Amino acid sequence: MKIAILGGDGFCGWPTALHLSDQGHEVHIIDNLSRRWIDTELGVQSLTPMDSIQERCRIWKQETGKVIGFHLLDLAKEYERLRQWLAEEAPDAIVHFAEQRAAPYSMKSDRHKVYTVNNNVNATHNLLTAMVETGIDAHLVHLGTMGVYGYSSVGAPIPEGYLDVEIDTPTGKKGQEILYPTRPGSVYHMTKSLDQILFQFYAQNDGLRITDLHQGIVWGTHTDQTRRHPQLINRFDYDGDYGTVLNRFLIQAAIGYPLTVHGTGGQTRAFIHLQDTVRCVELALSDAPAAGARVKIFNQMTETHRVRDLAEMVAKMTGAEIAFLPNPRKEAAENDLIVKNDNFLALGLNPITLEEGLLDEVVEVARKFAHRIDRKRVPAVSAWTKDIAGRVETDPEGKRLKSVS
Amino acid sequence: MKIAILGGDGFCGWPTALHLSDQGHEVHIIDNLSRRWIDTELGVQSLTPMDSIQERCRIWKQETGKVIGFHLLDLAKEYERLRQWLAEEAPDAIVHFAEQRAAPYSMKSDRHKVYTVNNNVNATHNLLTAMVETGIDAHLVHLGTMGVYGYSSVGAPIPEGYLDVEIDTPTGKKGQEILYPTRPGSVYHMTKSLDQILFQFYAQNDGLRITDLHQGIVWGTHTDQTRRHPQLINRFDYDGDYGTVLNRFLIQAAIGYPLTVHGTGGQTRAFIHLQDTVRCVELALSDAPAAGARVKIFNQMTETHRVRDLAEMVAKMTGAEIAFLPNPRKEAAENDLIVKNDNFLALGLNPITLEEGLLDEVVEVARKFAHRIDRKRVPAVSAWTKDIAGRVETDPEGKRLKSVS
Numbered sequence: 158m159k160i161a162i163l164g165g166d167g168f169c170g171w172p173t174a175l176h177l178s179d180q181g182h183e184v185h186i187i188d189n190l191s192r193r194w195i196d197t198e199l200g201v202q203s204l205t206p207m208d209s210i211q212e213r214c215r216i217w218k219q220e221t222g223k224v225i226g227f228h229l230l231d232l233a234k235e236y237e238r239l240r241q242w243l244a245e246e247a248p249d250a251i252v253h254f255a256e257q258r259a260a261p262y263s264m265k266s267d268r269h270k271v272y273t274v275n276n277n278v279n280a281t282h283n284l285l286t287a288m289v290e291t292g293i294d295a296h297l298v299h300l301g302t303m304g305v306y307g308y309s310s311v312g313a314p315i316p317e318g319y320l321d322v323e324i325d326t327p328t329g330k331k332g333q334e335i336l337y338p339t340r341p342g343s344v345y346h347m348t349k350s351l352d353q354i355l356f357q358f359y360a361q362n363d364g365l366r367i368t369d370l371h372q373g374i375v376w377g378t379h380t381d382q383t384r385r386h387p388q389l390i391n392r393f394d395y396d397g398d399y400g401t402v403l404n405r406f407l408i409q410a411a412i413g414y415p416l417t418v419h420g421t422g423g424q425t426r427a428f429i430h431l432q433d434t435v436r437c438v439e440l441a442l443s444d445a446p447a448a449g450a451r452v453k454i455f456n457q458m459t460e461t462h463r464v465r466d467l468a469e470m471v472a473k474m475t476g477a478e479i480a481f482l483p484n485p486r487k488e489a490a491e492n493d494l495i496v497k498n499d500n501f502l503a504l505g506l507n508p509i510t511l512e513e514g515l516l517d518e519v520v521e522v523a524r525k526f527a528h529r530i531d532r533k534r535v536p537a538v539s540a541w542t543k544d545i546a547g548r549v550e551t552d553p554e555g556k557r558l559k560s561v562s
Numbered sequence: 563m564k565i566a567i568l569g570g571d572g573f574c575g576w577p578t579a580l581h582l583s584d585q586g587h588e589v590h591i592i593d594n595l596s597r598r599w600i601d602t603e604l605g606v607q608s609l610t611p612m613d614s615i616q617e618r619c620r621i622w623k624q625e626t627g628k629v630i631g632f633h634l635l636d637l638a639k640e641y642e643r644l645r646q647w648l649a650e651e652a653p654d655a656i657v658h659f660a661e662q663r664a665a666p667y668s669m670k671s672d673r674h675k676v677y678t679v680n681n682n683v684n685a686t687h688n689l690l691t692a693m694v695e696t697g698i699d700a701h702l703v704h705l706g707t708m709g710v711y712g713y714s715s716v717g718a719p720i721p722e723g724y725l726d727v728e729i730d731t732p733t734g735k736k737g738q739e740i741l742y743p744t745r746p747g748s749v750y751h752m753t754k755s756l757d758q759i760l761f762q763f764y765a766q767n768d769g770l771r772i773t774d775l776h777q778g779i780v781w782g783t784h785t786d787q788t789r790r791h792p793q794l795i796n797r798f799d800y801d802g803d804y805g806t807v808l809n810r811f812l813i814q815a816a817i818g819y820p821l822t823v824h825g826t827g828g829q830t831r832a833f834i835h836l837q838d839t840v841r842c843v844e845l846a847l848s849d850a851p852a853a854g855a856r857v858k859i860f861n862q863m864t865e866t867h868r869v870r871d872l873a874e875m876v877a878k879m880t881g882a883e884i885a886f887l888p889n890p891r892k893e894a895a896e897n898d899l900i901v902k903n904d905n906f907l908a909l910g911l912n913p914i915t916l917e918e919g920l921l922d923e924v925v926e927v928a929r930k931f932a933h934r935i936d937r938k939r940v941p942a943v944s945a946w947t948k949d950i951a952g953r954v955e956t957d958p959e960g961k962r963l964k965s966v967s
Binding site: 236240267270271274275278279282283286287289290292312313314320322323324325326327328331333335336338339340341342343344347350351354355357358361362363487495541542543 | 641645672675676679680683684687688691692694695697717718719725727728729730731732733736738740741743744745746747748749752755756759760762763766767768892900946947948
């Protein structure tokens, strides 16, 4: 297949591009490189030393003989160029990672809120409009998030996208299938909830074939392909905005920083290893919905854990201490989470578990690159509301962290 | 109260501004005048001769002694200026009409789809962000639409915003209140469905006080205030994009053009007179939700009718013929519609019915200004999909209209 990977320079996009190229697909990366610009803005960098996208593609060709195309294009701002590219190349499938993807970054200031909504909504909508306008028959696979549902459910397992409800009518109760209701907890998560409405409309009105992957929190760094050459290595974020919880624990352990648990650590979240992410995208591509069918929604996760249980797991493995800090997010202190992932299991996913993969990460990544860590960037500083910002104060040296409330 | 009216130069915005000014409130109109630019783009104009917004405000002051401020500002593009204005003026309430509001315009071409999403989502989100950032404690009243729910319901009355559902859990069925599920039928309606998610988030995360008015199709031209001087007259759209169904029938009757019913005319829609719209906004302003409360959602409509029944009503009153044409929209051919509007009735709304108001419109507006009608602009030409566009062909002279399928 000819596959366009939008956001193919990012944390999930790059290993997905390599994985699909390795399988013999013709892969084109479209990216505006905004994630690298945000590194510059925040004064942070990937723990792993990361080459330019052009250099990465050159190394991949050198190692495998396979070509990955790179096209510098801003989906949200350059609708006309996007449409032209799609019309000329007519890809068979499009994998869409091209959205600002950090909840803390989306809550950093009003400017960051405005940017996240403007960028994410226009990127997704421009893509959908251009697909209709060019008349290409591509299957769109989008990376969404489990986070659209919020984390204060009534304790029912989260189904894959849809919910059967009963509605009172004058002639008795009638069943109806609806999109599983969302309750996003950050501006970032909100944009993914908006995406869901966009997909529903374009599948219904124009028959676009769309799969939306509601992904858990990704952990891990390497895939089979990124291991092939040091310059193919994936990015690894550990800062308070872009670092996901488990990667941050690993880094904190590696430099003797306490594992920072926000609130009680009773938040339960869904997780998936990066290797399983790329495999899930492959499986989703092989199972496209029919034209005119409803959007296919998969929960892309493999296990759920409480944050404090994760911290204890890493502490046991590394000897690190755990520090409980005030929570900068507005969220339930404790929640249960049961998630169905029957679709991917049925398609043949064989998950990598935390238990088997975690030690590799500690050795291969966290300790190996510990000398590159900037301790000042470890604390999480983006607060969800002005009230919370007033109550939480973080020492920029990253040594003491306290609540002033 | 000090009230900002965003989109106060438009069809609903202008009479709302006059109504609230007349009641003694300090009214400020914020508008980018985009609706006038779209008239220019489409080569159409209001049936009623409409002065500039500055001139309208001058006449209002001359007639009543009351001042309405006008501020040229683009909500979607000028976030910084919006925030500054809100910080300086700190209005007590904000009425938000400032979105592109025609479904056919939103489906006209890819450019119009992209514009509608970009404009409407950014306008609403910029406003919400600026309200949080400035910390003003204003009540936001937004004009939404009944159309977010689509028109293929299971026959249950549409409640006011929320739905109680039962979800299967491991410990039995549990009740949960969710936003009434949307199923928008055009890009325009889709943006109003996105707005609903934005409101839910900002009410929950930041305690903004928000009322969302899900309005039916507005008919009528005059209110008590617009009648006071010829230069205060409201706009009246009759073209295929911006003219709403009943206003179009009136104009067609006035010039001896057949009343154009698309499809079977079995589409049932909700209606409200413009005078009741301004009264509803007043009532909504008087009944603000508490900070931290869920978004208050009212259905702002007073009666429902089948489109073909409306055509027959106008035909009977005027002697016009009815022409059944292919439907350029993708929608159910026939639907029932039952809508609850208990909230506004409880607040004291006393609706104007079609039966009592319709003849005034024929005499006061349609016949009076019939000489200004451009017949070429009467047909509806925006098709919902490329397939439909291929099947529906409209004679630009507006004399013959046929299906070529």
